[in-house]
Amino acid sequence: MKSIFGLIILLFFTACEMVEYSPNQVFDKDTPRDLNAKHINQLLQNPADDTIRFVLAGDSQRAYKNASDLVNVVNNIKGVDFVLLAGDISDFGLLNEMEWVDEIFSRLNVPYIGVIGNHDMVANGEQIYKRMYGPLDFSFTYHGVKFVCHNTNSREVNFSGNVPDMEWLKQEFSPSAGVNAYVAVAHVPPFSIDFDKSLEAEYINVINSAPNTLAALYAHNHKEDVRYPNEQSVPYLVTQAIVRRQFLLLEIVSGKLKYESIPY
Amino acid sequence: MKAFLIKYISLFVCLIGFRATVEAQERSVLIPDYALVQHAGSIGYLSLGAGYELFDDARGSLELTYGHVPEVKGGPLNIVSAKFAYRPVELRVNNTITAYPANPGIFLSYHLDKQFGLGFDREQYGRGYYGWPTALRGHLSLSNEVAIKTGEKLKSVTIYSEFNVNDLYLVSLFYKNNKQWLSPFDIIKLGFGVKVGF
Numbered sequence: 001m002k003s004i005f006g007l008i009i010l011l012f013f014t015a016c017e018m019v020e021y022s023p024n025q026v027f028d029k030d031t032p033r034d035l036n037a038k039h040i041n042q043l044l045q046n047p048a049d050d051t052i053r054f055v056l057a058g059d060s061q062r063a064y065k066n067a068s069d070l071v072n073v074v075n076n077i078k079g080v081d082f083v084l085l086a087g088d089i090s091d092f093g094l095l096n097e098m099e100w101v102d103e104i105f106s107r108l109n110v111p112y113i114g115v116i117g118n119h120d121m122v123a124n125g126e127q128i129y130k131r132m133y134g135p136l137d138f139s140f141t142y143h144g145v146k147f148v149c150h151n152t153n154s155r156e157v158n159f160s161g162n163v164p165d166m167e168w169l170k171q172e173f174s175p176s177a178g179v180n181a182y183v184a185v186a187h188v189p190p191f192s193i194d195f196d197k198s199l200e201a202e203y204i205n206v207i208n209s210a211p212n213t214l215a216a217l218y219a220h221n222h223k224e225d226v227r228y229p230n231e232q233s234v235p236y237l238v239t240q241a242i243v244r245r246q247f248l249l250l251e252i253v254s255g256k257l258k259y260e261s262i263p264y
Numbered sequence: 265m266k267a268f269l270i271k272y273i274s275l276f277v278c279l280i281g282f283r284a285t286v287e288a289q290e291r292s293v294l295i296p297d298y299a300l301v302q303h304a305g306s307i308g309y310l311s312l313g314a315g316y317e318l319f320d321d322a323r324g325s326l327e328l329t330y331g332h333v334p335e336v337k338g339g340p341l342n343i344v345s346a347k348f349a350y351r352p353v354e355l356r357v358n359n360t361i362t363a364y365p366a367n368p369g370i371f372l373s374y375h376l377d378k379q380f381g382l383g384f385d386r387e388q389y390g391r392g393y394y395g396w397p398t399a400l401r402g403h404l405s406l407s408n409e410v411a412i413k414t415g416e417k418l419k420s421v422t423i424y425s426e427f428n429v430n431d432l433y434l435v436s437l438f439y440k441n442n443k444q445w446l447s448p449f450d451i452i453k454l455g456f457g458v459k460v461g462f
Contacts, residue, residue: 015454020306021309021337021339022307022331023306024341024398025333025341062436062439063440063442065440065442065444066440093398096433096450100446119394122394
C-alpha cells in the first residue's frame with residue numbers, strides 16, 4: 001500500500017514537470033533567474049592570485065551531449081576560474097533549450113557567464129534570456145581585468161544601428177579605477193556579415209583604443225579564427241563551436257594573454 | 265488572473281448556450297458536437313475550443329481551440345490550434361462510463377503574437393538563414409479519456425489528459441549524439457481537459 005502511494009506521488013510530480021503552457025513561454029515555475037549576476041557574484045568571492053584562467057566556448061545550440069562532454073573536460077582542467085558561453089545558448093530560442101543548457105553548465109565546478117547569441121533572440125528567446133541570464137550588455141571586473149560582455153547580433157534588429165550599443169561600449173571601455181586591462185566578449189565577430197557594417201570601424205576603434213585591451217572574444221562562425229584588425233596588437237579570437245566539440249582555454253598572466261584551442 | 269478565468273468561463277458558457285439554441289432549430293454539420301476547456305498541453309495556460317466527432321463510429325475527433333498564456337504564467341501568448349485524434353480502443357466500464365485509454369493524434373499550434381512568424385523576413389535574413397517557422401509548431405499527441413454519459417440535453421462529460429511532443433523538441437532529441445543526454449521524458453509535455461458533449 002505504501003509503495004502504491006509512493007508511486008502515485010512520483011507520477012504526480014513527474015506529471016507536474018511535464019506540464020507546458022507553450023514551448024514559447026518565457027518561464028515556468030522552476031526557471032532560474034539572473035544567472036549572470038549570481039555567477040559573477042560567486043566568481044568575485046575568489047581570492048586574488050596571479051593567473052586568470054578561463055574558457056571561451058560558444059554555440060551550444062542543441063548539441064546537449066557535446067555540451068555535457070565539454071563540462072566534463074573543463075572540470076578536469078586545473079585552475080579554471082570561469083567559463084564564458086559566448087552566445088547561441090539555444091538553437092530555436094525556446095525556454096526548454098536554455099533550461100537544458102543551464103542544467104548542463106550548472107555541473108561545472110566554476111561559474112559560467114552566458115552571453116546572448118543571434119539564435120537566442122529568435123521567437124521569445126530575448127525575453128527568456130533576459131529573465132534567466134539578465135541584461136544583454138553587462139560587464140564585470142575580475143582581478144583588475146574588465147570583461148565587457150555585449151550584444152553584437154545586429155542582423156536580429158535588421159542593422160538598425162543600435163546593436164552593438166556604441167554609447168554603452170564607449171563608457172565601458174573608458175578608463176576607470178581598479179581596471180588595468182579589458183576583454184571584449186560577444187557572439188557575432190565584427191568581421192561577420194551578421195555584424196552591422198556601419199558600426200564596424202567605430203566598434204573596433206573603441207575596443208582597440210581602450211587603455212589596455214587584451215583581446216576581443218567571439219563565437220558564431222563555427223570555425224576557429226584569429227585576426228588583428230587595423231594591424232594593431234589586439235587579437236580578435238573566435239572559438240570553434242560546442243556543436244563541433246572544441247573550445248578555447250585562455251590565460252592572463254602578468255598582463256599577457258595566451259590561448260590554446262582544446263578539441264575534445 | 266481572476267478576471268482572466270471569469271472571461272474564459274463565461275465564453276465557455278456562451279458556447280454551450282449557443283449550441284443549445286441552434287439545437288432547437290436544426291442540426292447542422294457545422295455545429296460542433298462538444299465544447300472543451302484545456303489546461304496546459306502546449307496550446308495555452310487555458311484554452312477553449314469546439315470539437316467535432318468524425319467517422320460513422322465517432323472514434324475520430326477534430327478540435328479547434330484558442331489558448332492564452334497570461335503574463336504571470338510566462339506569456340502573454342495567444343495560440344490557435346487544430347487537433348485531430350483517433351480512439352482505436354474503447355473500454356466500456358458500464359452503461360454510463362467509457363474509457364479510451366490511448367488515442368494517438370496530431371495537432372498544429374499557431375502563435376498569433378507579433379514576435380512569431382511563419383517565415384523570416386527575406387530582406388533582413390536572405391534565403392534559408394533560419395529554417396523553421398517560429399509561430400507554427402507541429403505536434404504528435406497521445407491522449408486518454410474517460411467519458412461519462414449524463415443525459416439528454418448535456419449528453420456527456422469527458423475528462424482527458426494529453427501528452428504531446430513538438431517538431432523542434434523531436435529534432436533536438438534525434439540530433440547527433442543527443443539521445444545520450446536528452447531523454448524522451450524531457451520532451452514529452454502534458455495537458456488536461458474537460459469536454460462537454462451536447
